Amino acid sequence: MTPMLRQYVQWKDRYPDCLLFFRMGDFFELFFDDARVASSVLDITLTARDGERQIPMAGVPHHAAEGYLARLIQAGYKVALCDQITEPDGKTLVERSVVRIVTPGTYVPEESGSDGGLAGLVVDGEWISLAFLQPATGCFEAVTLPLDEARGRVAAFAPKELLVPAGSREKALRALPDVAPGRFQERAREEFDVVSGERWLCRRLGVASLRAFGIEDGERATGPAAATLRYLEETQFGAALHVNRLSPLLRQAFLHLDATTQLNLELVDGEGPTLFSTLNRCRTASGRRFLRQAILNPLKDTAAIGQRQEHIGALVGDHPLRVRLQELLSRCRDVERSLGRLSLRVGSPRDAGALRETLLLWPELVSLCQGTSLEELTSEVPDLDGLKERLSTALAEDPPRFLRDGGVIRDGFDDELDRWRTLSREGDAGLEALAASERERTGIKSLKVGYNRVFGYYIEVSKVHLDRIPDDYVRKQTLVGAERFITDELKRFEEEMARAGAEIARLEESLYGRLLVDILAEGRSLQLLGEALARLDFEAALAEIAWEGRWVCPEIHDGYGLEIVKGRHPVVERALAEIPFTANDVILDSFGERIVLLTGPNMAGKSTYLRMAALLMILAQMGSFLPAERARLGVVDRIFTRIGARDELARGRSTFMVEMVETADILHNVTDRSLVVLDEIGRGTSTYDGMSIAWAVLEYLVQTEKRPKVLFATHFHELTQLADRYPEVVNWSMAVEEGGEGIVFLHQVVARPADRSYGIEVARLAGLPKSVIARAQELLDLFEGEELLIPRREEATPPGQLSLFTVAADGLVEEIAALDPDGLTPLQAMEKLYELRRRCREVRSSR
Numbered sequence: 001m002t003p004m005l006r007q008y009v010q011w012k013d014r015y016p017d018c019l020l021f022f023r024m025g026d027f028f029e030l031f032f033d034d035a036r037v038a039s040s041v042l043d044i045t046l047t048a049r050d051g052e053r054q055i056p057m058a059g060v061p062h063h064a065a066e067g068y069l070a071r072l073i074q075a076g077y078k079v080a081l082c083d084q085i086t087e088p089d090g091k092t093l094v095e096r097s098v099v100r101i102v103t104p105g106t107y108v109p110e111e112s113g114s115d116g117g118l119a120g121l122v123v124d125g126e127w128i129s130l131a132f133l134q135p136a137t138g139c140f141e142a143v144t145l146p147l148d149e150a151r152g153r154v155a156a157f158a159p160k161e162l163l164v165p166a167g168s169r170e171k172a173l174r175a176l177p178d179v180a181p182g183r184f185q186e187r188a189r190e191e192f193d194v195v196s197g198e199r200w201l202c203r204r205l206g207v208a209s210l211r212a213f214g215i216e217d218g219e220r221a222t223g224p225a226a227a228t229l230r231y232l233e234e235t236q237f238g239a240a241l242h243v244n245r246l247s248p249l250l251r252q253a254f255l256h257l258d259a260t261t262q263l264n265l266e267l268v269d270g271e272g273p274t275l276f277s278t279l280n281r282c283r284t285a286s287g288r289r290f291l292r293q294a295i296l297n298p299l300k301d302t303a304a305i306g307q308r309q310e311h312i313g314a315l316v317g318d319h320p321l322r323v324r325l326q327e328l329l330s331r332c333r334d335v336e337r338s339l340g341r342l343s344l345r346v347g348s349p350r351d352a353g354a355l356r357e358t359l360l361l362w363p364e365l366v367s368l369c370q371g372t373s374l375e376e377l378t379s380e381v382p383d384l385d386g387l388k389e390r391l392s393t394a395l396a397e398d399p400p401r402f403l404r405d406g407g408v409i410r411d412g413f414d415d416e417l418d419r420w421r422t423l424s425r426e427g428d429a430g431l432e433a434l435a436a437s438e439r440e441r442t443g444i445k446s447l448k449v450g451y452n453r454v455f456g457y458y459i460e461v462s463k464v465h466l467d468r469i470p471d472d473y474v475r476k477q478t479l480v481g482a483e484r485f486i487t488d489e490l491k492r493f494e495e496e497m498a499r500a501g502a503e504i505a506r507l508e509e510s511l512y513g514r515l516l517v518d519i520l521a522e523g524r525s526l527q528l529l530g531e532a533l534a535r536l537d538f539e540a541a542l543a544e545i546a547w548e549g550r551w552v553c554p555e556i557h558d559g560y561g562l563e564i565v566k567g568r569h570p571v572v573e574r575a576l577a578e579i580p581f582t583a584n585d586v587i588l589d590s591f592g593e594r595i596v597l598l599t600g601p602n603m604a605g606k607s608t609y610l611r612m613a614a615l616l617m618i619l620a621q622m623g624s625f626l627p628a629e630r631a632r633l634g635v636v637d638r639i640f641t642r643i644g645a646r647d648e649l650a651r652g653r654s655t656f657m658v659e660m661v662e663t664a665d666i667l668h669n670v671t672d673r674s675l676v677v678l679d680e681i682g683r684g685t686s687t688y689d690g691m692s693i694a695w696a697v698l699e700y701l702v703q704t705e706k707r708p709k710v711l712f713a714t715h716f717h718e719l720t721q722l723a724d725r726y727p728e729v730v731n732w733s734m735a736v737e738e739g740g741e742g743i744v745f746l747h748q749v750v751a752r753p754a755d756r757s758y759g760i761e762v763a764r765l766a767g768l769p770k771s772v773i774a775r776a777q778e779l780l781d782l783f784e785g786e787e788l789l790i791p792r793r794e795e796a797t798p799p800g801q802l803s804l805f806t807v808a809a810d811g812l813v814e815e816i817a818a819l820d821p822d823g824l825t826p827l828q829a830m831e832k833l834y835e836l837r838r839r840c841r842e843v844r845s846s847r
């Protein structure tokens with residue numbers, strides 16, 4: 001094994017869980033298994049280092065490493081960057097050292113979009129102590145939560161890596177079954193210790209007690225918080241200075257949306273359009289981050305909601321102000337990320353340039369907001385004029401991507417640098433003069449003076465003129481048609497140039513280093529600037545949507561009633577585009593009619609209505625305006641949803657199991673202030689089981705001491721009787737019109753139960769073969785005629801007696817459902833019919 005490979009193996013042994021990027025000149029090389037992985041993930045050629053092809057090797061160009069890194073991180077790998085730390089001299093082995101570890105959770109790439117996110121957690125019975133750390137922005141939060149709430153938080157933060165104490169991976173997996181198992185990382189148990197963690201955090205964040213940030217002494221989440229910050233600093237090989245505070249994650253402040261609800265309502269992630277994609281008129285990446293978090297964490301405090309409403313109102317009311325504000329924002333850069341990248345030492349001079357650009361725009365933004373309610377946001381940002389001045393005078397107009405490319409510091413900023421630069425620039429002219437004088441001296445007109453990276457400066461003379469060269473020319477290199485020489489004068493010139501180059505690089509590095517210190521010294525102020533920009537961008541985006549769609553400002557209060565008049569679904573309305581969306585009311589009151597039982601055929605718009613109600617509630621508590629005629633809403637503390645059928649076969653749960661688990665969660669956790677949205681409970685099982693469950697669930701929601709507001713869509717008509725029994729329950733339905741051609745959906749909610757199911761009409765609309773429709777109609781008439789399966793309203797069985805629907809009846813339903821009429825001869829069909837009738841009669845007589 002060569003000394004270099006030995007060096008490689010030594011480093012690889014220290015970082016066995018990482019792919020080792022080993023710097024060799026202009027390339028990062030990977031060897032052995034790492035090379036195989038990189039070759040397949042990155043689709044790069046797998047070569048071999050040695051003659052016998054025993055050592056697989058793959059490489060990526062150093063200057064393009066970022067792009068390759070991003071793809072490996074995306075695929076879930078960790079990468080250790082082993083760089084050259086001494087200059088190659090061609091004789092001794094270059095020293096190398098791992099300078100950075102890039103992991104999915106700590107990654108902060110040049111472009112936003114695939115930023116990492118770290119979580120640390122300790123599961124303790126029914127509780128989880130959690131810390132979230134956003135490496136790009138330095139946002140660092142901790143909290144201890146009950147399991148179900150923690151799941152919602154983890155889903156909202158969507159960490160790329162979760163750190164857990166050694167030996168507790170399985171426990172964490174069970175507690176957070178929605179997280180991909182590969183994201184968990186075990187770390188030493190001591191790192192999660194609360195007492196030493198708290199002490200370490202205090203030292204690190206420069207406070208006597210974490211109470212300075214509102215964190216109680218002995219808060220269990222300080223253990224995972226310390227482990228998380230340590231991990232970030234360990235992988236980055238230095239202090240992450242932009243992480244300068246640990247905030248308590250205030251549970252009480254936000255409307256809680258559990259992980260299922262976040263998915264069900266397609267808030268930020270989904271295949272089609274989401275609430276996020278609909279609202280996203282943000283002009284900056286930080287605005288988009290703010291919007292995402294605002295959707296997942298709607299507020300509960302009416303004053304805080306009111307403040308956002310006021311700002312949005314100011315921007316809706318003053319169109320030119322909003323347009324100008326957004327125009328300025330679109331030129332602002334991502335201050336939080338640039339600061340984060342510079343703090344983590346992965347930033348480039350361009351990040352410093354981004355800060356300058358934004359600082360230069362800021363005064364205009366401030367004066368634009370002056371005299372409006374938005375002033376309260378801009379006035380929270382400390383004065384950053386000093387830094388702006390410094391960046392303007394020191395940093396070059398168009399800074400390069402890497403410090404080593406040179407040209408980072410502006411001309412005129414530093415006398416010494418200017419002197420060397422002048423010398424270097426004059427060198428070009430001097431070189432030309434030297435060439436001219438040599439041409440004159442030798443009489444060789446084609447004589448050239450040039451430079452290359454390997455041989456340095458040279459005088460080039462073509463072979464035909466070699467007899468004319470002077471004695472002091474020393475041969476340096478032979479080419480096909482020419483020879484290259486050096487002279488004492490040229491050598492002196494070369495040394496001078498090399499010195500100038502080295503001095504320029506040294507000075508630039510030191511001046512840029514000082515500039516970085518100045519930037520990081522203003523870290524907190526820059527974060528406040530970033531936060532203000534994000535918030536302004538978010539509010540302007542919501543104002544733009546509100547202005548465009550003529551949305552209205554809802555009245556938010558601390559009472560228990562919800563009243564939305566002529567509300568529209570913000571996402572579906574846009575998707576429908578040409579077709580007008582039918583507006584509907586939502587009226588619920590914890591102390592009045594608080595349970596709406598919604599019936600109507602499939603496709604009539606039940607799901608859309610339920611989702612609309614939930615989304616409008618979220619919008620309202622985000623501080624947004626609403627697509628409605630008017631609204632008066634009492635704040636809700638949780639929105640529960642049980643919507644749609646999601647199979648989780650991978651987790652060994654059937655659709656019905658998922659449905660029941662989610663329903664159980666709802667029934668256990670509802671409060672007076674909850675909004676519960678249930679769509680087709682019991683759909684996933686046989687008719688009678690399903691109906692019985694739906695009935696019992698609804699009764700529970702009526703009778704529970706808590707008084708949640710409930711929207712309950714069902715196709716079990718039998719349930720509509722409950723409205724006669726309980727004053728809390730009202731029957732609403734989706735109106736349909738029956739015409740000659742079949743039914744027409746009006747998508748209008750009306751205050752009466754649906755007359756019947758219309759299932760067959762919907763099947764006809766869907767284009768089922770005519771013969772099947774006709775047969776279905778026949779069977780339906782038969783069943784209704786026999787009064788067997790669908791009890792009439794007045795005959796419906798009271799809830800306690802639903803078990804009377806016998807197993808035999810259930811079996812019959814299944815059998816009929818499984819019938820394949822097309823596979824029967826007419827005779828067989830007749831026989832089957834008689835048999836079914838006989839068995840139905842038996843069932844009836846047994847009731």
Ligand SMILES: Nc1ncnc2c1ncn2[C@@H]1O[C@H](COP(=O)(O)OP(=O)(O)OP(=O)(O)O)[C@@H](O)[C@H]1O
Nearest residue numbers: 580581582583601602603604605606607608609747
């Ligand atoms: N208020 C409305 N205005 C206009 N179109 C609507 C409205 N509500 C629903 N729609 C349209 O009707 C389609 C069906 O709506 P939705 O899925 O809500 O029906 P559903 O009653 O829940 O049906 P299913 O029971 O089959 O799930 C939607 O995709 C949408 O295009």
